[in-house]
Amino acid sequence: MTGERRAIRVLIAKPGLDGHDRGAKVVARALRDAGMEVIYTGLRQTPAMVAEAALQEDVDVVGLSILSGAHMALVPRIMDELAQRDLEDLPVFLGGIVPQDDVVALQELGIASVFGPGTETKTIIAYIRETVEQELLEEA
Amino acid sequence: MRRRRRRPDGAALAERALGGSRGALARLLTLVENGHPEGQVALSRLFPRSGQAHIVGFTGATGAGKSTLVNQVACELRDRDLSLAVVAVDPSSPFSGGAVLGDRLRMRDLAEDPAIFIRSMASRGHPGGVAQATRDVVTVLDALGTPVILVETVGAGQAQVEVAQIAHTVVLVEAPGMGDDVQALKAGLLEIADIIVINKADRPEAKQTLRAIRSAHLEGLRFGDAGGPADLGEETQKDRWTVPVLETSALEGRGIVELVDAMGAHREALKAQGIWRGLRERHARAQLAAWLQQHLQALIDTHLAAEDLEMAVQSIVRRDADPASAAQALVDRLVETLIARDSG
Ligand SMILES: Nc1nc2c(ncn2[C@@H]2O[C@H](COP(=O)(O)OP(=O)(O)OP(=O)(O)O)[C@@H](O)[C@H]2O)c(=O)[nH]1
Ligand SMILES: [Mg+2]
Numbered sequence: 001m002t003g004e005r006r007a008i009r010v011l012i013a014k015p016g017l018d019g020h021d022r023g024a025k026v027v028a029r030a031l032r033d034a035g036m037e038v039i040y041t042g043l044r045q046t047p048a049m050v051a052e053a054a055l056q057e058d059v060d061v062v063g064l065s066i067l068s069g070a071h072m073a074l075v076p077r078i079m080d081e082l083a084q085r086d087l088e089d090l091p092v093f094l095g096g097i098v099p100q101d102d103v104v105a106l107q108e109l110g111i112a113s114v115f116g117p118g119t120e121t122k123t124i125i126a127y128i129r130e131t132v133e134q135e136l137l138e139e140a
Numbered sequence: 141m142r143r144r145r146r147r148p149d150g151a152a153l154a155e156r157a158l159g160g161s162r163g164a165l166a167r168l169l170t171l172v173e174n175g176h177p178e179g180q181v182a183l184s185r186l187f188p189r190s191g192q193a194h195i196v197g198f199t200g201a202t203g204a205g206k207s208t209l210v211n212q213v214a215c216e217l218r219d220r221d222l223s224l225a226v227v228a229v230d231p232s233s234p235f236s237g238g239a240v241l242g243d244r245l246r247m248r249d250l251a252e253d254p255a256i257f258i259r260s261m262a263s264r265g266h267p268g269g270v271a272q273a274t275r276d277v278v279t280v281l282d283a284l285g286t287p288v289i290l291v292e293t294v295g296a297g298q299a300q301v302e303v304a305q306i307a308h309t310v311v312l313v314e315a316p317g318m319g320d321d322v323q324a325l326k327a328g329l330l331e332i333a334d335i336i337v338i339n340k341a342d343r344p345e346a347k348q349t350l351r352a353i354r355s356a357h358l359e360g361l362r363f364g365d366a367g368g369p370a371d372l373g374e375e376t377q378k379d380r381w382t383v384p385v386l387e388t389s390a391l392e393g394r395g396i397v398e399l400v401d402a403m404g405a406h407r408e409a410l411k412a413q414g415i416w417r418g419l420r421e422r423h424a425r426a427q428l429a430a431w432l433q434q435h436l437q438a439l440i441d442t443h444l445a446a447e448d449l450e451m452a453v454q455s456i457v458r459r460d461a462d463p464a465s466a467a468q469a470l471v472d473r474l475v476e477t478l479i480a481r482d483s484g
Contacts, residue, residue: 005236006174007238008241009170009261019280029240031238031239032233032236032238032239032240033233033235033236034238035236035237035260036233036238037238037239037241038238038239038241039238039241039244040242040244040262041244041245041251042242042244042245042248045251046252048234048251048252049248049251049252052252053251053258055162055163055166056166056257056258056259056328057163057166057259057260058166058167058169058170071314071412082444084164086163087163096348124314135146136148137243138147139146139148139176140176
């Protein structure tokens with residue numbers, strides 16, 4: 001497929017114990033409608049499950065949906081599991097309700113972007129395209 | 141900016157995957173799935189090692205419970221100390237080309253097992269069609285020594301039948317309450333089934349579905365009915381495989397042991413009756429034909445000028461030439477070009 005851009009692969013994961021996946025599903029469908037291949041793994045993913053799915057599916061970017069407020073507990077463990085699999089440079093974004101102080105802390109942990117409630121899906125689509133564009137060109 | 145994907149090296153990835161790197165394997169599967177030239181490099185290195193795995197296809201209507209069943213079958217195989225891979229295909233959107241790949245949702249129990257590798261694939265946009273891309277992904281997993289590979293097809297269309305071109309054993313998954321008729325009877329899927337499973341046996345309507353299947357005289361089927369080189373001579377007719385009709389509840393984990401036993405029995409029967417080799421031949425034929433088409437198309441794309449194609453189109457539009465003759469003339473020109481190139 002030289003010269004042609006392949007589909008962007010995205011993992012949308014819901015780590016932690018909150019039981020609301022409506023937002024994650026809306027994002028997954030919006031990304032599909034933008035031509036992306038979205039691996040959707042469902043509720044209650046452990047950090048190891050998220051990292052292992054990212055590895056096996058060779059995704060270009062990971063989106064986490066954390067609505068429980070447990071992001072400061074979960075994100076370090078997920079980043080650690082990713083690093084154990086040599087995926088520390090995989091772009092990870094997060095959707096959820098995150099206080100401004102935490103946003104800075106999360107970015108220090110390696111989260112590329114945080115999207116609060118009410119973020120338009122087109123913002124997320126644009127972010128993903130921008131983030132992986134260069135890589136896809138280099139791979140081709 | 142990440143540099144992981146820069147200048148992929150198929151040969152190096154194949155080496156690392158052979159050495160046990162799951163990350164390298166995952167990268168390789170992406171290249172292979174996309175028909176990337178470095179994927180081809182890796183495939184031709186790995187191909188000689190393939191041919192050992194037992195490839196089991198799971199096909200059947202959307203929602204019949206294929207993923208849930210694959211999850212259970214995988215757990216049972218692990219109890220028997222077998223490592224395995226799952227390749228799960230979901231449909232792409234015909235509008236955007238994107239896809240939501242949700243089969244992993246039902247395979248939670250497998251997610252953290254280091255002896256299991258799961259790969260989701262979308263059905264469209266693959267050079268050579270989904271069968272080609274799936275087959276290439278399976279070949280890589282096979283070459284790495286994975287003893288069992290479970291392939292879940294999309295729940296509709298041609299891909300359901302094409303799985304027979306990849307798998308040794310085809311499990312047809314039926315479920316009750318999916319309309320009046322047994323879905324597979326309509327879809328012509330029974331011909332390719334080696335094992336028929338009535339899933340959702342926990343539901344009361346399951347008995348009716350079971351009766352419908354049984355009354356259609358579907359037991360006592362055969363090897364090689366689908367034609368081709370696996371067809372048997374007279375002397376082996378007595379050894380025909382009886383297609384079992386099994387009941388499972390993937391939800392409750394019932395009937396799974398029997399299903400995995402039947403998968404193993406089918407594999408043994410294929411081997412004992414010398415059909416394993418016949419299947420290999422059939423698969424090889426299908427692969428060769430697919431690649432011939434692809435290579436020929438590449439020759440056409442490289443050596444026929446766009447203007448010549450356009451002129452042919454216009455001559456057909458004007459009714460100066462019929463399509464078949466116009467195409468033949470282009471092929472004649474292509475052959476001349478190639479001969480001139482090789483002798484000049
Ligand atoms: N009652 C009952 N429900 C089941 C059983 N197996 C699966 N299901 C349910 O059926 C639905 C579909 O199951 P899946 O495993 O996703 O079906 P599938 O065939 O993989 O579907 P596609 O991948 O979309 O083609 C889910 O809600 C399952 O929980 C079963 O044995 N009994
Ligand atoms: Mg499924």
